[in-house]
Amino acid sequence: MNLVRGIRSEITKLLSTRLWWVLALIMVVYVAICAGGLAAVFGSVGSGARGPAISHAQLPQLIYSFASSIGYVFPVLLGALAVTSEFRYQSLTPAFLAQPRRGVVLGAKVVTLFLTGAVFGVLALLGSIGAGAAVLSAFGIDPLLGDPEIWAFVGRSVLAMALWSAIGVGLGALVPSQVAAIVIVLAFTQFVEPLLRFASSLTDWSAQLGQFLPGSASDALVGSSFFTIASAAGPALEWWQGGLVLAAIAAVATLIGFFTSWRRDVS
């Protein structure tokens, strides 16, 4: 009952400021441009060109996967900001007055952001599939929209985006400073992790570790991404293992955040 109230409150919190739709709008446009652009490149060049050979059967899913492979930073940011803004604007004071059980407040936040992340996933896929399928069709390539494989991939992508949003909540609880959290999200997702993934693929033993990097786990869960095609075929987790790795990261970060920043004195 308390958790349901908390979730209702968190939904109101999210919807009553502009952040969610600004982030969603940028994400959809960004994902759509990338998916449409890549579809146009592959469509016009054809599969006989130099570079990695990608069959027309693989191509649609690869293009649609931009929704999560580049769009995942948006749910992470949303989740992190949902927590850090509470610290920044000292709104934890009234929140903890209304619900003194702090675990309930954080739990409601995780659930709400998980659901919101799923919505972000749907929106991002609308962007990537909308633009990607339109461009592929224009070049006479089958967008495979009737393929059950594609729809299973869509479901896994939505799950990945939901998990990324929950990871954002954990990160925000771990690093309550808003500026620091944003810097970490951007630096890690755009720079540190791609480098680590590349470096880890160079040797066999590091590749074993590399598959547990959150980005690799996410790609394993989703099933394909530009990254996995572009880099050498290394070991990869099963899709459900990838999902568990993401869920574990979210859970551990949130728990540590709860016992450090969240339970601290509010003054």
Add this chain to the structure above:
Amino acid sequence: MPTGVPIEFASLTKTFGSVSAVSGLTVTIEPGQVTGFLGPNGAGKTTTLRMLLGLVRPTSGTATFGGTPYAKLASPLSTVGASLEAASFHPGRSARNHLAVHAQAAGLPKTAPDAALEKVGLSGYANRRVGGYSLGMRQRLGLAFALLGDPGVLVLDEPINGLDPEGIKWIRLLLRAMAAEGRTVLISSHLLSEVQQTVDDVIIISHGALVHRGELSSLDTSDSKQVQVNADERDRLAEVIRAAGYEVSNLRSGVLVENAAAADIGRIAFEAGIPLTALSQKRTGLEESFLTLVGEEGAL
């Protein structure tokens, strides 16, 4: 009508590292009256209130509402309404949504936010983003949050700070009315003059420790033995009083007599045939007693 329960502090102590913010505070605040919680800035008022509300963990001791700590209250917002000094709202959210967020978390009825805004006179600004609010409006919104659950206990940190004279009069009447209904009302301030027309009882702390507890009138010790007196023939007046055995010093507007009663000084002047232009027993006054109690740093 929700009834108030007493607020009870028992040996409440908080130390930050080696610094003691609140030490051994034991005091009970009764319902049915407005109690002022006074002390200079940094005396530990806000820390005490945050411990009472479960936001800060005490180092030792307890703070309860009729024996129940805040975190254990069945429906906190319907039992205790609190507003703390810090502006604690997201500037991009409207006042109505700000209240709705917390009303939903506490399971209060859907009508609670609008009812609270109505009580504090913010109905006309309900949909405006809080970031554009003036300090006085923020204070009112803080109070609206406190009133959200129609609680029997009100705990307000510096509620008068930032209000205009009209707002001060309004909150004074509101708090008096709430106390008259049997609720417990605790308001903090670092200025006695700010609350002296509002409170019945005062609790004064300094350096985290209780220094005075009692009715407001108990502060006015009135044990002053100074008399201020003046006459056109001021020099002769001073001479006559000094001759009668009193210690006299000159003021800009007359003569100050130590350890004297106004009646005695009046008689001395009358017998000497000096017409007086002024005669009064100097009163120490509430503010002066307050400053004496809290020490030098109270003179802010």
